[in-house]
Amino acid sequence: xxxxxxxxxxxxxxxxxxxxxxxxxxxxxxxxxxxxxxxxxxxxxxxxxxxxxxxxxxxxxxxxxxxxxxxxxxxxxxxxxxxxxxxxxxxxxxxxxxxxxxxxxxxxxxxxxxxxxxxxxxxxxxxxxxxxxxxxxxxxxxxxxxxxxxxxxxxxxxxxxxxxxxxxxxxxxxxxxxxxxxxxxxxxxxxxxxxxxxxxxxxxxxxxxxxxxxxxxxxxxxxxxxxxxxxxxxxxxxxxxxxxxxxxxxxxxxxxxxxxxxxxxxxxxxxxxxxxxxxxxxxxxxxxxxxxxxxxxxxxxxxxxxxxxxxxxxxxxxxxxxxxxxxxxxxxxxxxxxxxxxxxxxxxxxxxxxxxxxxxxxxxxxxxxxxxxxxxxxxxxxxxxxxxxxxxxxxxxxxxx
Amino acid sequence: xxxxxxxxxxxxxxxxxxxxxxxxxxxxxxxxxxxxxxxxxxxxxxxxxxxxxxxxxxxxxxxxxxxxxxxxxxxxxxxxxxxxxxxxxxxxxxxxxxxxxxxxxxxxxxxxxxxxxxxxxxxxxxxxxxxxxxxxxxxxxxxxxxxxxxxxxxxxxxxxxxxxxxxxxxxxxxxxxxxxxxxxxxxxxxxxxxxxxxxxxxxxxxxxxxxxxxxxxxxxxxxxxxxxxxxxxxxxxxxxxxxxxxxxxxxxxxxxxxxxxxxxxxxxxxxxxxxxxxxxxxxxxxxxxxxxxxxxxxxxxxxxxxxxxxxxxxxxxxxxxxxxxxxxxxxxxxxxxxxxxxxxxxxxxxxxxxxxxxxxxxxxxxxxxxxxxxxxxxxxxxxxxxxxxxxxxxxxxxxxx
Numbered sequence: 001x002x003x004x005x006x007x008x009x010x011x012x013x014x015x016x017x018x019x020x021x022x023x024x025x026x027x028x029x030x031x032x033x034x035x036x037x038x039x040x041x042x043x044x045x046x047x048x049x050x051x052x053x054x055x056x057x058x059x060x061x062x063x064x065x066x067x068x069x070x071x072x073x074x075x076x077x078x079x080x081x082x083x084x085x086x087x088x089x090x091x092x093x094x095x096x097x098x099x100x101x102x103x104x105x106x107x108x109x110x111x112x113x114x115x116x117x118x119x120x121x122x123x124x125x126x127x128x129x130x131x132x133x134x135x136x137x138x139x140x141x142x143x144x145x146x147x148x149x150x151x152x153x154x155x156x157x158x159x160x161x162x163x164x165x166x167x168x169x170x171x172x173x174x175x176x177x178x179x180x181x182x183x184x185x186x187x188x189x190x191x192x193x194x195x196x197x198x199x200x201x202x203x204x205x206x207x208x209x210x211x212x213x214x215x216x217x218x219x220x221x222x223x224x225x226x227x228x229x230x231x232x233x234x235x236x237x238x239x240x241x242x243x244x245x246x247x248x249x250x251x252x253x254x255x256x257x258x259x260x261x262x263x264x265x266x267x268x269x270x271x272x273x274x275x276x277x278x279x280x281x282x283x284x285x286x287x288x289x290x291x292x293x294x295x296x297x298x299x300x301x302x303x304x305x306x307x308x309x310x311x312x313x314x315x316x317x318x319x320x321x322x323x324x325x326x327x328x329x330x331x332x333x334x335x336x337x338x339x340x341x342x343x344x345x346x347x348x349x350x351x352x353x354x355x356x357x358x359x360x361x362x363x364x365x366x367x368x369x370x371x372x373x374x375x376x377x378x379x380x381x382x383x384x385x386x387x388x389x390x391x392x393x394x395x396x397x398x399x400x401x
Numbered sequence: 402x403x404x405x406x407x408x409x410x411x412x413x414x415x416x417x418x419x420x421x422x423x424x425x426x427x428x429x430x431x432x433x434x435x436x437x438x439x440x441x442x443x444x445x446x447x448x449x450x451x452x453x454x455x456x457x458x459x460x461x462x463x464x465x466x467x468x469x470x471x472x473x474x475x476x477x478x479x480x481x482x483x484x485x486x487x488x489x490x491x492x493x494x495x496x497x498x499x500x501x502x503x504x505x506x507x508x509x510x511x512x513x514x515x516x517x518x519x520x521x522x523x524x525x526x527x528x529x530x531x532x533x534x535x536x537x538x539x540x541x542x543x544x545x546x547x548x549x550x551x552x553x554x555x556x557x558x559x560x561x562x563x564x565x566x567x568x569x570x571x572x573x574x575x576x577x578x579x580x581x582x583x584x585x586x587x588x589x590x591x592x593x594x595x596x597x598x599x600x601x602x603x604x605x606x607x608x609x610x611x612x613x614x615x616x617x618x619x620x621x622x623x624x625x626x627x628x629x630x631x632x633x634x635x636x637x638x639x640x641x642x643x644x645x646x647x648x649x650x651x652x653x654x655x656x657x658x659x660x661x662x663x664x665x666x667x668x669x670x671x672x673x674x675x676x677x678x679x680x681x682x683x684x685x686x687x688x689x690x691x692x693x694x695x696x697x698x699x700x701x702x703x704x705x706x707x708x709x710x711x712x713x714x715x716x717x718x719x720x721x722x723x724x725x726x727x728x729x730x731x732x733x734x735x736x737x738x739x740x741x742x743x744x745x746x747x748x749x750x751x752x753x754x755x756x757x758x759x760x761x762x763x764x765x766x767x768x769x770x771x772x773x774x775x776x777x778x779x780x781x782x783x784x785x786x787x788x789x790x791x792x793x794x795x796x797x798x799x800x801x802x
Contacts (some may be wrong), residue, residue, distance in 0.1 A: 001463035005483055009466070052433060360429055360437065360749050360770055376458060376774035378748070387465030391748040398746055399462055400469030400482070401491040401627065 003078070003239055006387055006396070010241040015328035015393040017242070018279070021076060022315055023253075024297030024338025026057075026350045026369060030305055037296075037305055038351055039368035041312040045319035046332065050353050051365030053330075056377020057349035058385060060336055061386035066347045072335030073256045077290075078240065078386030079233060086259065087171070087228015094255025096153040100163070100230035102375045105171045105198055108226045109152070109162035110137060111219035112185070116208075118221075120181045125219040127157045136219055143208045148201045155251075162224055163194060164202060170195030175225035176206060185223055198227075228349070235261035236240040236288075240390060245282055247275045257290060276318050283325050300338030301345075308340055329392045330355040331385060332367070349379050356392035402589060402642055404479070405779060407788055407797070411642040415727035416794040417691045418643070419680070422797030424470070425698030425739025426457075427458075427751045429769060431706055438697075438706055438741060439752055440769035442713040446720035447733065451754050452766030454731075457778020459786060461737055465556035467748045470698075473736030474657045474717035478691075479641065480788030484610055487660065488572070488629020494562040494655025497554040498665075501564070501631035506572045506599055510553070510563035510596060512537060513586070519622075521582045526620040528558045538619055544609045549602045556652070561670035563625055565603060576626035586624055599628075636662035637689075641791060646683055648676045648695035658691055677719050679798045684726050701739030702746075709741055730793045731756040732786060733768070750780050 027037035060067040060075035061082065064367030070091050086094075089106035111133060113122035128136075137160055140152045148166035155161055172192035176185045188206070190199040207221060213220045236244045238261075246257030246264045254264045262288070267278045272293060273288060279289050293315055299307030322330065333352035336345050349373040362375045373379070377388075390396050428438035461468040461476040471492050472482035487495075490507035501507060512630060513525035513533060538561055541553045549567035555563055557594065573593035577586045589607070591600040614621045619775075637645045639662075647658030647665045655665045664687070668679045673694060680690050694716055700708030723731065734753035737746050752773040763776045774780070778789075791797050 001466070002483070005463075006466075261554065357433075358429065358743070358747075360427075361433065362774065363434075363771065374775070376771075376780060378779040380464070380780070384464040387463065388748075389465075391465035391467065396465055396467065398467045398469055400472040400487065401492050 001387060003234070007239055009397045009399055010240060010390070011395060011397045013394040015331040015395065016283070016287055016289070017331070017389050017393050018291070018322060018327040018372045019076070019331040019333070020291050020293065020315065020322070021073070022293045022296040022312065022332070022334050024336060024345065026302040026337025026339070026346070026348045027300065027308065028339035028341050028348065030104055030341060032040075035351065036369050037300070037308040038312055039370065041309045041316070043316040043367055045316045047321060047365050048143025048365040049323070049330065049332070049355055050367040050371065051363060053353040053355040054359045054377050055353050055362050055364055055372040055375025057369070057372050057379045058333060058352045058382035059349050060382040064347050066345050067336040068345065069252055069335055070256060073253065075382035076333055076335055076385060077236065078383055079260065080383060084231055084233045086231050088226025089162070089228040090230055091154070091252055091255060092155060092226070093163055094259055095251030096155055096161050097251065097254065097331060098153055098161060098163060101165070102230060102232070103165050103167055103169070104230055105164045105227055106230070107162040107224040107228070109160040109222055109224050110157045112221050113218040114184070114221040114225050118184045119194050120183060120185060122180065123177065123181060123223065124217060128219050129254065130154065132159060133158060136213065136216060139212050140209055140222070140316065143205055143212070145201060145204050145208070150205055158219065164198060164205070166201065169198040171198065171227050171229045173199055173202065173227040175227070177223040177225045185221060188224070191290055192352065202268070212285065231259065233260055237261055240386060241395060242288040243286045244288035244290065245286040245292045246292070247278050249275065250292070250294050253294075255294045262290060264348060270351075272314055272318065276321060280321070280325065296334070297338045300340050301343055303340050303343040305340035328356060329389045331389055333382075351381070352377070352385065354385065354388055354392065358392050402785070402788060404481070408640055410798045410800055411791070412798045413642055416796065417684070417688055417690070418730040418732070418790050418794050419692070419723060419728040420477070420732040420734070420790070421692050421716065421723075422474070423694045423695065423713065423733070423735050425701040425746065426735025427738025427740070428709065429740035429742050429749065431604065431742060437770050438703040438709040439713055440771065442710045442717070444713060444717040444768055446717045447768040448766050450720060450731065450733070450756055451768040451772065454754040454756040455760045455778050456752075456754050456763050456765055456773040456776025457638055458770070458773050458780045459734060459753045459783035460750050460780060461636070462688040462782040463522070465748050467626040467746050469617045470653055470736055471657060474654065476783035477734055477736055477786060478637065479784055480661065481784060483635045485632055487632050487657065487782070489627025490563070490629040491631055492653055492656055493556060493627070494554070494564055495659055496652025497556055498652070498655065499552065499554050499562055499564060499591050502566070503631060503633070504568055505567050505631055506565045506570050506628055507631070508563040508625040508629070509622055511623050512559045513622050513624050515585070515622040519585045521525065521579065521584060521586060522633065523619060524578065524582060524624065529620050531555065531558060534559060534561065537614065537617060540613050541610055541623070544606055544613070546602060546605050546609070551606055551770060557622065565599060565606070567602065568653040570599040570602075570785040572599065572628050572630045573642065574600055574603065574628040576628070577642070578626045586622060589625070590753070606754045621638060632660065633765050634661055638662055641787060642796060643689040644687045645689035645691065646687040647691045647693070651693070651695050653686050654693040654695070663691060673715055673719065677722060681722070681726065697735070698739045701741050702744055704741050704744040706741035712717060729757055729795075730790045733789055734783075734786065751783070751797040753778065753786065755786065755789055755793065759793050
């Protein structure tokens with residue numbers, strides 16, 4: 001459905017929507033006949049909620065497509081993830097709370113090790129500790145080149161966000177990371193004439209970095225990849241009329257939320273309870289709450305089936321507290337699947353429930369992949385979830401007479 | 402699916418399709434664990450038919466969108482309801498069998514009461530009886546303004562259809578109804594330069610009406626809203642190759658059927674049996690029959706759960722007679738949901754069955770929302786129903802070699 005069509009029907013209401021996103025929620029059984037992580041988890045509260053909800057399996061991008069965290073989140077936020085592409089570099093910069101602007105090109109940067117002949121020997125510079133890389137980031141910040149500004153922000157260990165700021169720069173650039181060792185880092189090339197200027201500036205920066213870092217073994221060189229401009233997306237408030245708050249520990253998710261114009265809340269610590277405390281504290285101030293749970297994906301990507309089960313069970317314990325706030329609509333879903341057996345993101349559709357007093361509940365009191373496959377939502381685009389949630393929150397006017 | 406693609410594959414056949422539309426069919430339970438209106442209704446004939454059918458839930462416009470009757474019907478008739486928008490005024494004029502043309506702008510009109518200072522005191526003029534308003538409509542018909550023609554048709558009580566006819570008139574007009582009392586009626590304003598001429602003509606008409614009605618208390622003024630041109634839609638016969646007949650009591654539904662080029666049949670009375678008699682009598686003359694049932698929606702909008710249940714049960718009693726005619730395809734569905742608990746149209750998908758000798762029947766001998774959610778059609782756009790019906794009627798040729 002066209003977002004412009006929906007936007008015209010949006011009407012205000014005094015209702016609240018809570019969206020709980022368990023990162024990488026969808027899973028797979030360990031054995032062909034077995035249960036998935038979510039099906040294995042003891043989730044009495046989610047099961048009860050499922051019984052009062054409509055269930056389905058969401059496809060963030062399309063059938064067979066494995067989404068990254070960016071498109072996975074954009075889709076469940078109601079944005080077409082193919083139309084609005086967030087480059088890796090932009091995501092990295094957003095993730096460290098960098099305020100990307102329209103004249104910026106961002107990239108993922110990292111320190112690496114080269115030998116005396118300039119050949120790569122370690123693409124991650126032995127994962128140097130933050131204290132060390134903080135020092136080197138300060139060094140890179142001294143680089144000056146006419147015509148452009150550069151910003152470097154430490155991410156973690158060997159990783160940093162790189163931003164090139166200047167008017168009229170194109171982002172059709174090749175990467176410097178050859179993705180293998182025993183070869184030298186690559187020069188950046190423009191893939192389009194409009195990006196030639198940016199290529200020249202980045203190559204000048206990298207050359208100066210090489211000289212500055214020459215005696216900083218093992219972090220004696222840098223690699224840059226995922227050059228990307230800041231994507232221009234319509235604001236959540238404009239599209240859906242919602243004052244939205246985002247609760248997430250990790251920078252990337254705060255970044256995507258900020259990209260769509262959500263207010264990113266302070267979280268008093270790094271636990272799920274801390275996140276929930278932030279939600280409770282701000283309950284009266286917003287219409288929409290996005291709460292991100294990272295552990296499910298971390299465990300999935302590590303192949304830690306039981307770890308993922310426990311992470312889901314931890315979320316289950318929060319549900320009574322959430323329901324005590326009397327939200328009008330609750331969405332529990334994920335941004336993509338991350339089955340422990342695959343140790344990675346996957347293309348599998350994502351179990352999803354939508355609760356409200358006005359859903360025609362499927363009466364399936366179980367939150368799991370196979371249960372959701374039997375739900376009335378069927379297998380649907382993740383972008384359909386926001387309109388359904390808005391309708392249940394009394395925020396969409398009738399179309400036509 | 403693109404309608405042009407389908408159109409090229411349409412082939413003739415000696416088959417008949419019957420589409421029974423229970424207005425506002427979809428419902429909700431009174432209690433969270435309860436049954437919907439349709440699930441509550443005793444429908445042995447529909448249940449048997451369901452067992453020989455494929456079942457699903459149709460979405461007339463899109464996820465979360467509450468359709469008006471116009472878009473709801475267009476969708477189940479196979480027309481994209483977002484591409485073809487029917488304005489309120491056009492629907493009102495079609496509903497009184499007015500033959501709208503391309504130079505016409507229609508509006509919903511009604512008599513109202515104003516006090517000596519011109520301030521609205523009753524937006525419906527005490528719902529004056531038809532005999533009284535017929536007289537006043539005749540009075541309005543005496544109004545003459547150069548450059549344009551006006552047509553006034555009584556709808557019912559205080560309501561009338563208003564049509565302005567003239568070359569090159571735009572319909573981007575504001576309404577005169579302030580939607581509240583204690584203020585005077587508004588002047589019409591053009592929202593686009595192409596509509597300035599129309600605004601001027603309408604305001605002249607309203608001013609003359611005010612003078613003519615001055616001593617006709619309580620109907621001493623008029624209100625106009627929902628200005629709209631006649632939407633241009635491809636004809637049902639051209640798209641699907643069907644000679645179609647429409648059977649409906651209420652004007653609006655006859656109007657939509659006429660819009661798509663169906664032949665609107667005379668109905669000998671106002672009951673469901675009268676409608677069915679019209680269908681039986683004309684069975685040999687058409688390929689496609691649309692039979693509209695209004696009571697389901699009326700009860701739903703009045704919050705009359707049991708009234709809706711009874712209206713559905715009444716339809717159930719017609720099914721044996723319908724099946725005795727040996728239709729090749731039967732569709733039973735609705736144009737939207739109208740749950741009694743919401744007392745209004747709603748966004749919930751609509752229970753739908755498609756029967757033919759050639760469906761791969763789901764074997765679910767129950768016609769209800771949750772039963773349809775388990776059906777093989779899943780949750781699908783309402784516009785998909787016509788191609789499925791046509792295929793089962795042997796009216797779509799193979800695509801490609």
